[in-house]
Amino acid sequence: MPILLGRRHLLRAGLGAALLPGLRSLAFAEQPGAPLLVLVNLRGGMDGLHALSPADSAHFVDLRAENLRSLATGPQAGHRLDASPAADFRLHREAGPLAEIWQDGRMAIWPAAGVPQATRSHFEAQAMMGLGQGLRAEAGGSTGWLAAWAAGAAPPDAAIAAISAQGGLAPELRGARHGLAVAGLGDGLAPPGSAFGDAMLEALYRRGQGPVAEAGRDALGGLRSIDRLLPRNAEGRPLPYAPAVGVDYGPGREFGRALAVMAQTAKLNPALVAATVDLGGWDTHEGQPGRFADRMRVLARGLGAFDADMAGLPRRWTVLVASEFGRRLRSNRSSGTDHGRAGVILAFGGRFGLGRHFGEWPGLAPEALDEGVDLRVASDYRAVFRTVIADLAPSAPPPFARS
Structure with missing residues (x-):
């Protein structure tokens, strides 16, 4: 059977020698350095149903304006995933680099994930997710879940175990030992x-x-x-950072620059186990089509560059992308969508580890909706994060207690 290699495969193959799947475990049996988890927070409540549309769902088509859906045909057509027999799922047309990673077999997607307790408050949902909580009333300290996990996963002699590639520590890293906010390394x-x-x-x-x-x-x-x-x-x-040959973070704009800081730090410091960055602008109550396309373009171009740049990192790494909640099924009269419940979580990694997976899809039939208006949360975000991190670092303590 012939092996077909696309542009991203060739770039990731380094010197032109693409590893066969059967050799993967042998070639990467021992990876120097600690495993690295990169958390991308999409602040503002990304519309998961626009990012990943069930294009042939009659309920979706009936309740959503066409320009707020990823279609199966025409100029608004999204990237077909062939992910589930339940629906023709299409990634947004600007998400080409992410679709390539899915086709590489290195991405997992949960199409209906989120905080189990209903909330449409940005502050409340982000606070719960930052502390690894599922309910408002859960007892919790001031330490973020990623900070707690990094403390158990980092080597004992790590000087820097975690970074936020922005002006301040993300809530998930609050209270971290050996953690820093690093907005840039140029100076x-x-x-x-x-x-x-x-x-x-x-x-x-x-x-x-x-x-x-x-x-x-x-x-x-x-x-x-x-x-x-x-x-x-x-x-x-300091010399300017030189990413891998062919990698350009420029189309990712401010997000791309933050990802370049992460990549450079990970290459310099094999003890780095956690990194975070926020990408905002997803609170699209009005004028969503253009705004959403811009954010998806920045997200996909930035992550595509990071994926290619990290291809040669000789240790395990995973990128985890999540938002505090999704948007309503029915679009509003301002060409936008209002706060909803379930959203999309996706994760991808390098040449070893995380493979293709598609999570539970509850559907958009009226009887399947949360309170009759929202995509139901079928996967607790904590269970999703546990699954991803267990694949990345099987021997490290899990990030959340099972509930």
Whole structure:
């Protein structure tokens, strides 16, 4: 049987030697470095039914304007997945790089996942997901679920185990030891004030007691550990990051730049086990068609570049993409959609590990809907995350207690 290799296969194959599936376990039996989980938070409630449309569902067609659906034919046609006999699922037309990863057999999709307790509040849903909760009333501390998982998955000598590739730590990494917010590496990671500022901060935290001083020492150690690894020119200035040949983060705009920071840090620091970035702009109550297409373009181009750039990383890695909830089945009168319940979660990884999977689909018949208006949550997001992380790091403690 011939083996067909597309553009992404060839790029990922490195020197032109694509690994046969039967050799995968042998070639990657031992991977240096810790496994890496990259969490992409789509803030604002992404319309999963627009991103991944059951194009031939009569209920969907009846209640959704055509320009808020991914169609089977015409200029709005989406990418056919052949994912389920239940419906003709189509990824948005701007999601070509993601469709390629699915066709590679390296992506899992849960089309109806979310927080089990009904909420249409961004703040509430994001707070629950940040702490790994399923109910408002669950007891929980101030430590994010990803911070807690990273603490158990990271090597004991890790100076930096987790990063947020943005201006501040994501809620999922709140309370993380050996965690930093790293918005960019172009100017290095030396503390402000150069050598004098570094000495002042060192003196401030060296003999301090308590969590603040401990966090200060951790942060200084982490900054220094990454800064020392950055390649520099003759004047000592950090060189611009050079991704893998053929990789261009530019079409991913601000999201692409954040992903490039993640990729560079992961290549420099084999102890990095967790990284997060937010991509906002999904709260599309009005004017959704153009706004949604732009966000999908940025998301797909950015993740496509990251996927190709990470192809040569000699350790296991997985990207997990989720939003706090989906949107209503019925479109509104402002060419948009309002807050709903279930959304789409997707995950993909490198040449080893995570394979193709499609989660439960409850359908859009009136009797199957949540309160008669929303796509029902068929998969608790915590169960989805557990499944993904168990595949990535079988020996690490699970991120959530089973409920």
